[in-house]
Amino acid sequence: MNARQQSILQMVIDKGRMSVADLARMTGVSEVTIRQDLNLLEKQSYLRRTHGFAVPLDSEDVETRMMTHFALKRELATFAASLVSPGETVFIENGSSNALLARVLSEQKDVTIITVSSYIAHLLKETPGEVILLGGIYQKKSESMVGPLTRQYIQQVHFSKAFIGIDGWQNDTGFTGRDMMRTDVVNAVLDKECEAIVLSDSSKFGMVHPYPFDAANKVSRVITDDGLSAENQIQLQRTGLTVNIVKRP
Missing domain, CATH: 1.10.10.10 (Winged helix-like DNA-binding domain superfamily/Winged helix DNA-binding domain)
Known part of the structure; x- marks a missing residue:
């Protein structure tokens, strides 16, 4: 292209x-x-x-999705990167905002990045930081690893923070995904003892998809933009979540 x-x-x-x-x-x-x-x-x-x-x-391709509202996602990624300290090991799940976060971290800080996204790993191939790509069944469209092997690999590694993407959130359903196997990977991450952070633009809030995240008392923070409705922000905060609002450029 x-x-x-x-x-x-x-x-x-x-x-x-x-x-x-x-x-x-x-x-x-x-x-x-x-x-x-x-x-x-x-x-x-x-x-x-x-x-x-x-x-x-409505593409699963990460590069295509990254180009949608690119400037906004870059602002979200920059804010998320500010929460990571040099020397930390973080897990970064699949998704366009997460891919931008990985790139920002790799350029700014001495951070070890663990991911299930082959796209993110390839994006960081020229960077000095260490990248750990976990194995599993390769989902070609999303360029992500899924399945029981991926779950096992997640159990074998340790990280202080995990940045995950979502496909939807409603107050009565919580966070949801549209792909069963990718949602299963996220739930394996949420079972770890780490600070779990949802990184997503506001368009996902108010939507619902079939597969629920086991996020109760496991996700601690949401980073999104000022397109989030006041009602949804209040509902998120009532569940104990810290909600960081990034102003759209």
Whole structure:
């Protein structure tokens, strides 16, 4: 994916729908070139084409999700990184905000990062810090390790903080995930004696998915943005959670 195609994908993700004509005007190339770019991006499962338009996918691909609200997720990651001290060992679960957190930590601090995300491990391949990638069944779309082997590996390592992503939260259901095996990995992490921190943009709050996190009295903090409703913030705090609100850029 070249720089122009990255720009096209970002615009489609941000707007939700972009016409070929608008993309050509905003990038300064012909509509023929835009159609070629869109064909490539669709073939690589980054977006979907409709008649005269391009629309984003609800993708499991971490890189695609990272580009959605990139500036906001970078602010969330920067705040989360401020909670980690040099010399700490932390677990970072899969997800776009977590991937950005891993990159910030690797650039700023002497931190050992344990992860189940092959995407995060690859992202940090040129960094000086130590990265421990746990094994298991490889989920190709999410680029994450899952399954009973992953659970066993989690039991064999120790970390002071764990940063996890969520797919949904409602007051009556708590934190939920849309993938059973990835949720099982998160629950294995929550069984550890560590400070568990949810790192997620506010769009996930108010949604519900099939698989519950065993988070009662295990998650201590939520880091999200100021799109979180006041009602949801109060409900989260009533359960004993510290809620850190990051201002959207």
